[in-house]
Amino acid sequence: MDITQTKFDPxxxxxxxxxxxxxxxxxxxxxxxxxxxxSQRPQSVLDAMDECYHRTYANVHRGIHxxxxxxxxxxxxxxxxxxxxxxxxxxxxxxxxxxxxASINLVAHAWGNEHIKAGDEILLTIFEHHSNIIPWQQLxxxxxxxxxxxxxxDQGELDxxxxxxxxxxxxxxxxxxxxxxxxxxxxxxxxxxxxxxxVGATTLVDAAQSVPHEATDVQVWxxxxxxxxxxxxxxxxxxxxxxxxxxxxxxMPPFLGGGxxxxxxxxxxxxxxxxxxxxxxxxxxxxEAIGLGAAIxxxxxxxxxxxxxxxxxxxxxxxxVISKIDGLRILGPNANDRAGMVSFVVEGVSPQDISILLDxxxxxxxxxxxxxxxxxxxxxxxxxxxxxxxxxxxLDEVAQFGEALTKVVARLR
Ligand code: PMP
Numbered sequence: 001m002d003i004t005q006t007k008f009d010p011x012x013x014x015x016x017x018x019x020x021x022x023x024x025x026x027x028x029x030x031x032x033x034x035x036x037x038x039s040q041r042p043q044s045v046l047d048a049m050d051e052c053y054h055r056t057y058a059n060v061h062r063g064i065h066x067x068x069x070x071x072x073x074x075x076x077x078x079x080x081x082x083x084x085x086x087x088x089x090x091x092x093x094x095x096x097x098x099x100x101x102a103s104i105n106l107v108a109h110a111w112g113n114e115h116i117k118a119g120d121e122i123l124l125t126i127f128e129h130h131s132n133i134i135p136w137q138q139l140x141x142x143x144x145x146x147x148x149x150x151x152x153x154d155q156g157e158l159d160x161x162x163x164x165x166x167x168x169x170x171x172x173x174x175x176x177x178x179x180x181x182x183x184x185x186x187x188x189x190x191x192x193x194x195x196x197x198x199v200g201a202t203t204l205v206d207a208a209q210s211v212p213h214e215a216t217d218v219q220v221w222x223x224x225x226x227x228x229x230x231x232x233x234x235x236x237x238x239x240x241x242x243x244x245x246x247x248x249x250x251x252m253p254p255f256l257g258g259g260x261x262x263x264x265x266x267x268x269x270x271x272x273x274x275x276x277x278x279x280x281x282x283x284x285x286x287x288e289a290i291g292l293g294a295a296i297x298x299x300x301x302x303x304x305x306x307x308x309x310x311x312x313x314x315x316x317x318x319x320x321v322i323s324k325i326d327g328l329r330i331l332g333p334n335a336n337d338r339a340g341m342v343s344f345v346v347e348g349v350s351p352q353d354i355s356i357l358l359d360x361x362x363x364x365x366x367x368x369x370x371x372x373x374x375x376x377x378x379x380x381x382x383x384x385x386x387x388x389x390x391x392x393x394x395l396d397e398v399a400q401f402g403e404a405l406t407k408v409v410a411r412l413r
Contacts, residue, residue, distance in 0.1 A: 028362030036388030118144030183332030321402025
């Protein structure tokens, strides 16, 4: 993380996020520390979507009337924004889906059904989100393949030695998160992709927690597939991305069948259309994609390096305050080596109770298994608390959180 960048001032953007400026529960100022689950949206995204619904909305790629042409143009401009944001070489490699979950399911079906057979191995990490576990388990049930998991080391990092031990000629897919949504662990994506290549495995990077927070270059990563969601990066829910290398996407059969994804249909059958339409059956998330395009414009106006640097400061500050709490254990790597979230458990205190009492003071954190049950099982716990930050959070909010958490834990003991 480059901390030589100019300091980012979150107060300069707070007014862009109307939802953050409100008081809840007996007049408490809202402190939103749940952006890992879903971020908030700036006014410019709300305006872009509103403008589309008010003036230019129609179905895309279908009508030859004015509104349809305008909506199609905006939808395709959004694709171009995504392409440039992740430095994808080709526009038609960017597929709009409904989110990370849908993107991974698409790959597990369209690629997996063709390439995975009994005896093959699918390698994941123990800290994957259920979205990057269950589609592979379902594929394994369909085909007789085996799903295996790479562990974490004592520092809370991905255990690269274990990864190398488990990679073998049977490994056909290596699917892993760029950033764990619980531990905040960042993985060395390019290095892992290169390791996978030594055994000829295909790679998928679940970038749901990384694309919103740091610059992404899919050409540097060199993975076969990358997936992420709009709602975690200032965009609306209901839209996400599957990026894949053109050759591999072209070689895959379509996943969903329906409108737009065909070249020809007869009573005997169909021939699929070209990329990206082949994977965008049915009416796509039109306004959501346009909202995502506006979200990318907003992120570009701030730039990703200062965002990452500011979140790093928030993490360091939160470590400093909460690690003083007796019996509190922070999950994952140390403060210098992690992404913008901190998960923890407190001995003898339920994570849910902590979250409920913090919420009464206006502080929104998440408690539970965060859709990462295998990780929690491996850590010997059922649930944890997670405070996850975005660039609109302030050091003052972290200080208030630390103070409130100290009191809450003392009360629950
Ligand atoms: N992967 C990771 C790492 C995530 O954090 C999430 C969302 N919490 C997902 C996948 C699933 O994303 P979505 O619900 O947007 O499909």
